[in-house]
Amino acid sequence: MSTRLEKEPGQATAAEAGPPLLELRDLHVYYGAIEALKGVSLSVGQGEVVALLGANGAGKSTTLKAASGMIGPRSGQVLLHGERVDGIASHELVQFGIGHVPEGRRVFARMTVLENLKIGAYRLRRPDPADLDRVFTLFPRLADRRKQVSGTLSGGEQQMLAIGRALMGKPELLLLDEPSMGLAPLIVQQIFEILREINSQGTTLLLVEQNASQALQLAHRGYVLETGSVVMSDAADTLLSDPRVRAAYLGEAIE
Amino acid sequence: MSLSDIWDVLVLGVVLGSLYAVIAIGYTLVYGVLQLLNFAHSEVFMAGGFGGVIALTIFEPTADPSGIQSVVYILLGITAGAALGGFVAFGLEKAAYLPLRRRNAPRLVFLITAIGASFFLYNLAGKLFGRYPIPMPSMYENRRLFTVFGAPVSVTQFLIVVVGVLMLVTVDFVVNRTKLGSGIRAVAQDPEVASLMGVNIDRVVSRTFVLGGLMGGAAGFLFGTNLQVDYTMGFLPGITAFSAAVLGGIGNVRGAMLGGLTLGIVESFTVEIWGDAWRYVGGFAALVLVLMLRPTGILGERVGRAA
Ligand SMILES: Nc1ncnc2c1ncn2[C@@H]1O[C@H](COP(=O)(O)OP(=O)(O)OP(=O)(O)O)[C@@H](O)[C@H]1O
Ligand SMILES: [Mg+2]
Numbered sequence: 410m411s412t413r414l415e416k417e418p419g420q421a422t423a424a425e426a427g428p429p430l431l432e433l434r435d436l437h438v439y440y441g442a443i444e445a446l447k448g449v450s451l452s453v454g455q456g457e458v459v460a461l462l463g464a465n466g467a468g469k470s471t472t473l474k475a476a477s478g479m480i481g482p483r484s485g486q487v488l489l490h491g492e493r494v495d496g497i498a499s500h501e502l503v504q505f506g507i508g509h510v511p512e513g514r515r516v517f518a519r520m521t522v523l524e525n526l527k528i529g530a531y532r533l534r535r536p537d538p539a540d541l542d543r544v545f546t547l548f549p550r551l552a553d554r555r556k557q558v559s560g561t562l563s564g565g566e567q568q569m570l571a572i573g574r575a576l577m578g579k580p581e582l583l584l585l586d587e588p589s590m591g592l593a594p595l596i597v598q599q600i601f602e603i604l605r606e607i608n609s610q611g612t613t614l615l616l617v618e619q620n621a622s623q624a625l626q627l628a629h630r631g632y633v634l635e636t637g638s639v640v641m642s643d644a645a646d647t648l649l650s651d652p653r654v655r656a657a658y659l660g661e662a663i664e
Numbered sequence: 665m666s667l668s669d670i671w672d673v674l675v676l677g678v679v680l681g682s683l684y685a686v687i688a689i690g691y692t693l694v695y696g697v698l699q700l701l702n703f704a705h706s707e708v709f710m711a712g713g714f715g716g717v718i719a720l721t722i723f724e725p726t727a728d729p730s731g732i733q734s735v736v737y738i739l740l741g742i743t744a745g746a747a748l749g750g751f752v753a754f755g756l757e758k759a760a761y762l763p764l765r766r767r768n769a770p771r772l773v774f775l776i777t778a779i780g781a782s783f784f785l786y787n788l789a790g791k792l793f794g795r796y797p798i799p800m801p802s803m804y805e806n807r808r809l810f811t812v813f814g815a816p817v818s819v820t821q822f823l824i825v826v827v828g829v830l831m832l833v834t835v836d837f838v839v840n841r842t843k844l845g846s847g848i849r850a851v852a853q854d855p856e857v858a859s860l861m862g863v864n865i866d867r868v869v870s871r872t873f874v875l876g877g878l879m880g881g882a883a884g885f886l887f888g889t890n891l892q893v894d895y896t897m898g899f900l901p902g903i904t905a906f907s908a909a910v911l912g913g914i915g916n917v918r919g920a921m922l923g924g925l926t927l928g929i930v931e932s933f934t935v936e937i938w939g940d941a942w943r944y945v946g947g948f949a950a951l952v953l954v955l956m957l958r959p960t961g962i963l964g965e966r967v968g969r970a971a
Contacts, residue, residue, distance in 0.1 A: 499859045499860055501864075503860065504862065517853045518853065528850050531850070532862030
């Protein structure tokens with residue numbers, strides 16, 4: 410895992426012919442009669458940070474939910490290390506090393522910070538005390554508030570807790586749904602720094618964001634979703650300088 | 665009422681209240697994980713009473729048991745009661761509620777199913793065991809054991825309180841300190857996120873029913889040791905314990921304990937002051953009064969939080 414990090418992750422996966430860590434193939438997902446994903450395909454290589462951009466309602470959260478088993482696709486495939494995992498329930502899929510930080514944080518509001526983190530390690534037979542230290546090193550603010558009831562944390566602290574809780578399950582792949590939502594620029598900056606750190610420690614990230622500029626600066630590659638379909642996919646730098654992306658997500662007029 | 669009368673009545677109330685508390689836990693735990701008012705829990709309690717009677721009838725206590733024999737009979741009765749209670753609760757969840765959860769049935773359907781399951785179970789018991797009360801085989805001489813500030817405490821009363829407190833301490837420990845407990849609390853707060861943490865919701869729900877069923881079943885046996893068991897025995901204690909759970913704050917484990925104790929004591933004083941005909945009036949009046957002042961119960965409705 411760590412040796413691959415030395416290379417440029419995006420190219421590493423392309424060069425080694427092995428299957429990517431996560432691959433979605435032609436996913437069609439429905440909510441009742443509404444088709445939320447209309448054939449989404451994407452892949453995330455080991456060690457990569459991949460950004461998933463798109464307007465409200467484009468299907469970003471749905472894509473993550475399909476990857477973590479929260480919702481089953483009507484057709485298409487979800488593959489982890491080349492093995493099909495669609496149809497496996499989310500509580501079993503976490504055993505494959507998937508962590509999902511859901512949209513809106515969703516910490517257990519009536520539990521303390523420490524209780525939340527401990528539940529994050531629920532899937533592990535013997536939780537490693539070092540994991541708690543690692544989370545507290547990444548998020549010193551959580552260490553100070555370990556006995557605080559989570560519902561009383563600030564939005565930024567709750568986001569840190571949601572990420573920390575997912576890390577406690579030792580995920581190989583971390584799915585993040587809008588970690589910067591509703592946070593002040595300084596906190597957003599901090600969160601992205603920490604995500605970079607988490608990635609450099611060997612965790613692969615699939616990152617859903619409205620904050621396209623931050624996300625693309627962190628990511629190696631990115632995908633753009635529009636009403637349930639992938640409309641662009643490229644290296645992060647290329648997307649960052651693409652006029653359509655700049656117009657749609659960075660609020661610039663098209664020249 | 666003299667002071668010593670007050671003590672006598674209080675002791676009776678605490679005994680009754682610890683039974684209500686134990687039963688109330690079953691309602692509150694299930695409400696916590698499913699937001700379901702499991703009205704069939706009163707029949708789990710009834711099943712426990714029969715479980716104890718059946719086991720003791722099979723083992724036939726000797727007429728004049730020694731101390732050790734008495735203890736063995738009591739443990740046998742508790743175990744059998746808890747086992748049958750746990751089994752009925754397990755089966756109830758699998759047969760009645762799981763299919764509804766699979767289909768995402770609306771809340772009202774669960775409630776009606778609960779009431780239907782309750783009718784089914786107690787009529788089944790009436791069919792199986794007859795409509796007449798069955799006396800509990802005598803396991804010990806129910807003599808006065810000691811007095812508390814002059815109030816006499818019998819063996820049965822002592823037994824109920826000790827076993828009740830042990831069960832309450834155990835369930836509090838399970839909910840707050842074990843892995844099953846953290847699963848229960850996580851499912852109570854956010855089932856979807858709980859499953860993202862690796863919590864198997866179906867398993868947690870099933871075990872929650874069994875936990876409540878073990879306690880309710882043991883309580884049924886203890887209740888029966890007073891005299892007898894019959895197929896309708898679950899109804900009034902069940903509905904009182906349900907009220908106790910609401911009184912303490914439904915979903916809240918310690919609230920259920922407090923609510924149970926409160927209703928037991930209120931009931932005991934009501935009977936003493938106004939007579940047995942008013943037995944259940946005092947408790948329900950207290951419930952209405954508390955809910956008017958504090959709609960979420962004494963400790964507050966706190967699903968997934970044990971304290
Ligand atoms: N539980 C649901 N029931 C019905 N429709 C849903 C449900 N969840 C999402 N949808 C619909 O599916 C589509 C995609 O939703 P999704 O949440 O994936 O979008 P998103 O890209 O994450 O949007 P946002 O940026 O607002 O979070 C939307 O049209 C939405 O209305
Ligand atoms: Mg979303």
